[in-house]
Amino acid sequence: MAPSQVQDISNTQLEAPEPEHCPGPESESAGKEDACQGCPNQNICASQLPQGPDPDMSLIHQRLSVIDHKILVLSGKGGVGKSTFTSMLAWAIAADEDIEVGAMDLDICGPSLPLMLGANGETVHQSNSGWSPVYVADNLGVISISFMLPDPDSAVIWRGAKKNGLIKQFLKDVTWGEHLDYLLVDTPPGTSDEHLSVTNYMKEAGIDGALIVTTPQEVSLLDVRKEIDFCRKANIRILGLVENMSGFVCPNCKGESFIFKPTTGGGRKLCEELGIPFLGSVPLDPRIAKACDSGECFFNDYADSPAATAILDVVDALRDNIEVNMKKLSI
Known part of the structure; x- marks a missing residue:
């Protein structure tokens, strides 16, 4: 398109x-x-x-009503592997063929999910029912502005108002079918227009919460504190924090190194200080980058990786957190 x-x-x-x-x-x-x-x-x-009232809000609410769980993936700083982790999270949840998963790429100026999920170069199809996401598996679809660019190197030079308009279209026009279990929303770094728009548009439909991704060093945690403050001011539940790139185990000597040293205690210490759930640490594995560059599922080829085990543990903790909250709301 x-x-x-x-x-x-x-x-x-x-x-x-x-x-x-x-x-x-x-x-x-x-x-x-x-x-x-x-x-x-x-x-x-x-x-x-x-x-x-905005007449589109009712359309957004209607479109999102078929989605059970809506999760924002946030990071205070770029370069912490947020989009990479979102793609890993999508693959991991979709490993259960009975679960329908959608991934929405809201990093409008730097969309990367299509490449990481193996959908680079695809296009969005429009029908009477709306925009159809690109499916990379029978139960995993993705939507991104990348599918609408005339050239993959084209820069998206938009002001906030036009970004907000595209986000609204993604929410009200994309059809995910009759039912979707999980919608993962990959946001750009920081707390800017995109974050304000998606939280405002989705508030009536309900957001399960935010998953925050960081790396261990203080320069990343400094911005994550701002992201946590944003969630609290926007009344978004924090589902938990993940410490990405936490250590590296050499495949040859098995020695462990800390590329990003947790000088102030890392993500676990931050969670203890601020009273939010710590979902786990994911070590560096160069094969993750290889899998993302080729758009392949990391878990299919490298199931023995410590990073694969750690990510699956995070998925289990995340889903448990969501289920516990659903039970509380039903009481």
Whole structure:
């Protein structure tokens, strides 16, 4: 699907291009932010704020009602292996052929899930029922802006308002079939437009919680603390934290090294301090990168890897956490 077929949510009535740090003409703060002062569009944006509930919210709620569990995968910093872990998580859950899994790539400027899941170069198909995700297995589908780009090297140079519009389309137009057990939402690093949009659009349908990925060193934990604060302010339950790239076992000498040294105690210590679940540590394994680059399931070829065992343990802990919360809500 060409980018021209993606709904253009930009405001064609604006008198001038949106300035830097523009909150977007559809934002609740349109025309009110400091960046709006002196902008030729200020009065236009302020006068076009929605006067009632967003009619798309009911469509999103209806579309997501067929999904049992919706999980956000977050990280405070880029480079911690969040998208890699999301792909591993998708493969691991989908190993049970009775479970239907969907993966939504919301890293709009740097989509990588299609490559990691073996769907690079595919396209999204549109029908009367909506957009169909690309299926990499009978029970594992993925949706990404990567499927809509004319060239894999094309840069997505969009402001916040247009990103928000695509996220809304993913949520209200993608059809996952009659039933989906798990939807894994891979978000970009930080706490920006994409995070605010997806939590706002999905709040009525319900989000089971967030899985946070970090590496052991303090420079990563520093940003993870901000991600945890975001979840608490946005009233998103934290399902747990995973410490990725935690140690490396040499396949030849079996010696263990810590590439990213946990100088302040790592993810486990952080969880103890902040009172959130620690789901486990996943060691480095170069074969994970090899599997992701080739779009293959890591567990099929390297089931004996300590990383495979660790990831499967995380999946079990995550699902147990979700089930415990569901039981609490039903009481």
